[in-house]
Amino acid sequence: MARYAEVLFRHRIRFTSLFLIPVALAAGIAVGLASYRATASLSVADPSSFGATFVPVGWSANATPAQNVADAAALVVKTPAFSQALSDGLSSSSPSLGSANVQQAVTSIGSNLKIGVSGSHLVTLSYTCHTAAVCVQVLSATVTALHQQLIQSERNQAEATTAFWTAQLQDSQTNLTSAQADLQKFAAANRGMTVDSTSTDSRVVLLLDRVKQWQAKVVEARDNLSLAQYTSSASARLMEIGTSVVTAPELATTSLAGDGSSAKFAALVLALGLALGLAYLVALTWVDKTARDPRALEHRLGVPVVATIPKLVSSRGF
Amino acid sequence: MASSVVSEKEGPRDPRAPEEMAAEDDVKQGNAVATEFRESITEALSPRQTLPGFADPRIERASGVELPSWFVDRCRRAYLSVAFDAAAECRVLGVTSTAYGEGKTAVAIGIATAMAIDTKKPTLLVECDFAAPSLHRFLGLDQGRGLSEWLDGDSRLRVVRGAALVPNVFMIPAGTPQSEPARFFYQLVDREVMLGLRETFANVVMDLPPTLNISYGSLAFGLADRLLIVARSGVTLTDDLERSIKSIGKKRVNGIVLNGTDERTPAWLRPLL
Numbered sequence: 001m002a003r004y005a006e007v008l009f010r011h012r013i014r015f016t017s018l019f020l021i022p023v024a025l026a027a028g029i030a031v032g033l034a035s036y037r038a039t040a041s042l043s044v045a046d047p048s049s050f051g052a053t054f055v056p057v058g059w060s061a062n063a064t065p066a067q068n069v070a071d072a073a074a075l076v077v078k079t080p081a082f083s084q085a086l087s088d089g090l091s092s093s094s095p096s097l098g099s100a101n102v103q104q105a106v107t108s109i110g111s112n113l114k115i116g117v118s119g120s121h122l123v124t125l126s127y128t129c130h131t132a133a134v135c136v137q138v139l140s141a142t143v144t145a146l147h148q149q150l151i152q153s154e155r156n157q158a159e160a161t162t163a164f165w166t167a168q169l170q171d172s173q174t175n176l177t178s179a180q181a182d183l184q185k186f187a188a189a190n191r192g193m194t195v196d197s198t199s200t201d202s203r204v205v206l207l208l209d210r211v212k213q214w215q216a217k218v219v220e221a222r223d224n225l226s227l228a229q230y231t232s233s234a235s236a237r238l239m240e241i242g243t244s245v246v247t248a249p250e251l252a253t254t255s256l257a258g259d260g261s262s263a264k265f266a267a268l269v270l271a272l273g274l275a276l277g278l279a280y281l282v283a284l285t286w287v288d289k290t291a292r293d294p295r296a297l298e299h300r301l302g303v304p305v306v307a308t309i310p311k312l313v314s315s316r317g318f
Numbered sequence: 319m320a321s322s323v324v325s326e327k328e329g330p331r332d333p334r335a336p337e338e339m340a341a342e343d344d345v346k347q348g349n350a351v352a353t354e355f356r357e358s359i360t361e362a363l364s365p366r367q368t369l370p371g372f373a374d375p376r377i378e379r380a381s382g383v384e385l386p387s388w389f390v391d392r393c394r395r396a397y398l399s400v401a402f403d404a405a406a407e408c409r410v411l412g413v414t415s416t417a418y419g420e421g422k423t424a425v426a427i428g429i430a431t432a433m434a435i436d437t438k439k440p441t442l443l444v445e446c447d448f449a450a451p452s453l454h455r456f457l458g459l460d461q462g463r464g465l466s467e468w469l470d471g472d473s474r475l476r477v478v479r480g481a482a483l484v485p486n487v488f489m490i491p492a493g494t495p496q497s498e499p500a501r502f503f504y505q506l507v508d509r510e511v512m513l514g515l516r517e518t519f520a521n522v523v524m525d526l527p528p529t530l531n532i533s534y535g536s537l538a539f540g541l542a543d544r545l546l547i548v549a550r551s552g553v554t555l556t557d558d559l560e561r562s563i564k565s566i567g568k569k570r571v572n573g574i575v576l577n578g579t580d581e582r583t584p585a586w587l588r589p590l591l
Contacts, residue, residue, distance in 0.1 A: 002591040009582035291549045306399035306573030309392040
């Protein structure tokens with residue numbers, strides 16, 4: 001131990017450097033590569049307020065509102081429309097960010113944004129980046145863009161459903177008109193024949209059945225269209241007014257080392273640097289085969305060290 | 319030859335005149351060379367009396383050694399940690415290292431200084447690193463002649479006296495670099511130079527050559543009673559130290575002096591580690 005201490009103090013400048021370099025490096029990593037996490041939470045209203053059986057478009061009846069919105073949000077953030085909305089939002093709300101930072105935020109949003117749920121009605125959003133202010137700005141823009149895109153998504157889905165049932169109604173109405181025309185044409189061609197539900201003529205029965213069938217389909221399509229229009233409207237409205245920001249975007253931690261993820265890496269670098277320094281000390285001690293320690297000499301050679309004489313500095317060279 | 323010129327405080331412990339000592343030794347040992355050495359050292363240390371007011375031109379004085387007191391104190395700890403024979407009249411301590419540039423000469427000077435201050439007796443530092451002498455740089459002298467030249471019989475023995483604060487420290491530089499250092503160690507052994515040194519000085523510190531890559535280690539390291547190895551902190555390889563100790567023999571190495579330590583760990587933290 002004494003030998004190691006002697007070597008350590010003999011090369012103290014070198015070892016101080018070897019100690020300070022990893023410490024400085026670790027501190028640099030801890031601060032320079034610090035990750036900051038901004039968090040926000042959204043509350044999702046219960047859709048039952050729009051009707052006991054109301055299920056918004058695209059929602060699973062078995063999942064909680066928060067889970068449905070989180071799933072929808074996870075899909076939305078991957079869309080180009082969201083990227084564009086986020087880019088536009090950041091450019092307008094935070095012009096100081098610069099286009100490079102905006103581009104960086106947009107391209108990394110998929111990996112840096114975490115969407116989770118807390119309870120049945122709370123959606124949590126967290127965004128990680130290397131600059132505290134940027135994190136908050138990006139998450140604010142993300143919340144806004146996400147809200148818009150979720151509404152838009154509901155609207156798009158509603159439009160598709162409405163368009164489908166409108167087409168179904170039109171088709172049914174066309175077919176009904178055609179069936180009614182066929183019945184009238186048959187009645188005109190067979191005057192005197194009873195053309196109503198009391199008729200037993202098989203042709204009349206067939207024609208009447210067709211008319212009834214398409215009448216039923218028109219009614220069904222009209223009902224479904226009406227329901228779709230209501231559901232779409234309600235879904236979009238739910239997204240619009242039912243999701244609200246409970247906790248505005250803010251930094252989870254304000255320490256210099258951010259959320260601590262870089263501190264772990266810094267600690268690893270520090271440990272590695274110190275281990276290297278220790279290995280260097282051991283190597284230096286091992287390489288030094290000269291006589292230095294009186295006790296070690298006596299132990300090895302079996303001859304007493306009768307005196308130690310400190311270094312004598314003389315102009316005569318002794 | 320002048321009689322004892324070295325003062326009572328710093329002179330040889332034997333109260334007899336060097337001539338008498340030498341004569342007796344010659345008779346006992348029949349060794350003329352030892353006598354020659356003693357005469358040389360005596361002459362070098364104690365030349366004839368100079369007239370009052372005149373500096374002796376033959377005594378060289380070290381001027382360059384400026385070891386701080388804390389350095390000497392650390393060296394004191396080193397030599398005090400080595401157990402010498404209590405009955406020995408002279409302590410001969412060898413200082414070596416694994417390679418050049420680890421501070422063995424500076425530590426040897428420090429130890430010699432500490433010994434001289436503590437014992438207040440004549441203390442000699444002999445530089446025996448004939449291949450790459452460096453003591454003269456510490457003493458602020460020209461390289462010139464030294465022990466190797468004296469052993470070759472080319473010149474008088476050159477003895478340098480310590481600075482004013484430690485006048486009882488004497489130093490013998492190795493001289494000019496030699497390509498065959500082993501033969502000087504043979505001469506040191508054969509001519510019983512150490513015997514002469516032991517009789518003249520209370521403490522002798524030998525600055526020996528580095529241990530690695532020499533073939534005359536057994537000769538060189540056998541000159542000293544005790545051995546210390548100097549290692550430079552952060553420079554000397556532990557493996558080299560281990561090899562050195564193995565080549566000398568663990569029992570012969572009495573300790574390691576870890577030089578140039580520069581601990582950066584805060585003092586309050588060290589006890590906890």
